[in-house]
Amino acid sequence: MSAAVAAQATQAFPKAVLFDLDGTLLDSAPDMLAVANLMRAQHGLAPMPLDDLRAHVSKGSRAMLGAAFPHVDASERDGWVQQFLDLYERELGLHGAPFDGVEPMLAALEAAGRPWGIVTNKPEYLARKLMPLLGWETRCAVLIGGDTLAVRKPDPLPLTVAAQQIGIDPADCVYVGDDERDILAARGAGMASVxxxxxxxxxxxxxxxxxGDVLIDAPSDLIEAGAWPATR
Structure with a gap:
């Protein structure tokens, strides 16, 4: 066995993994589209296609409202955020699903005895309501939402608090996210990033x-321990 093959064979998963939620574990864009189109209908507008909203989902409700109502002043749209969240609570989990490969990836971490958790900018009450719908309520070791603390990503504090709650040093964790603020938060927390x-x-x-430390094309790529970035 070559040294390279031997190294890969002994490569272990990180001691713990934290994930962003929307756009990383969960393809929630179809849920968000249902909300956007309900609101557009209320304003007499035709439905918008998924492709016009999808790229904005990780940026949050204000960004999605901006994509759905580009002709409306931002200050007026800001007053619609709570309505967007209320409608989203109704549509929660009805249209979206985990990305292909997410479940096998989580199963691989669990089989290796590695805890995993979620740090999202989504309001915590909405993220928690999703957990039983996905069957993750007893599997997710920690959940930090965008309003759990006084700050949210890209501030690193939510990641460091999540690591503290599961009893793993941040330097031994990896954070996985699809947005620049995810990678900035990981760097600030001293975590490796995907x-x-x-x-x-x-x-x-x-x-x-x-x-970021590594760029990964699909969740299924992370089933192999060797695909993960090295931690401390």
């Missing part, structure tokens, strides 16, 4: 420029 290329990105986004 850029999820399967997620939601605007045309002008350059994931290479984010300088």
């Amino acid at each position: 850029v999820a290329l399967w997620g939601y990105r605007l045309a002008e986004d350059d994931p290479i420029a984010w300088q």
Whole structure:
């Protein structure tokens, strides 16, 4: 056995993995589209196609409202955020699903005895309501939402708090996300990072420029321990 093959054979999964939710574990764009089109119908507008909204999902409700109502002033759209969230709560989990390969990847981590958790900018109450719908309520070791703490990503605090809650040093964790603020948060927390290329990105986004530790094309690629970045 060559040294390279031997090294890969003994490569272990990280001690813990934290994930972004929307655009990383969960393809929630269809749920978001249902909400956007309900609101567009209320304003007498035709439905918008999924492709026009998909890239904005990881940027949050304000960005999605901007894509759905580009002709409306941002200050007025800001007043619609709570309505967007209320409608999303109704549509939660009805249209979206985990990305292909996510379940086998999570199963591989669990088989290796590695805890995994979620750090998202989605409001915590909405993220928690999703967990039983996905069958993750007892599998997810920690969940930090965008309003759990006083700050959210790209601030690193949510990641460091998540690591503390599962009892793993941040330097021994990996964070996986599809947005630049995910990678910035990981770097600030002292965590290795994975850029999820399967997620939601605007045309002008350059994931290479984010300088994550590894760029991965599909969740199924992470079933192999050797695909993960090295930790401390």
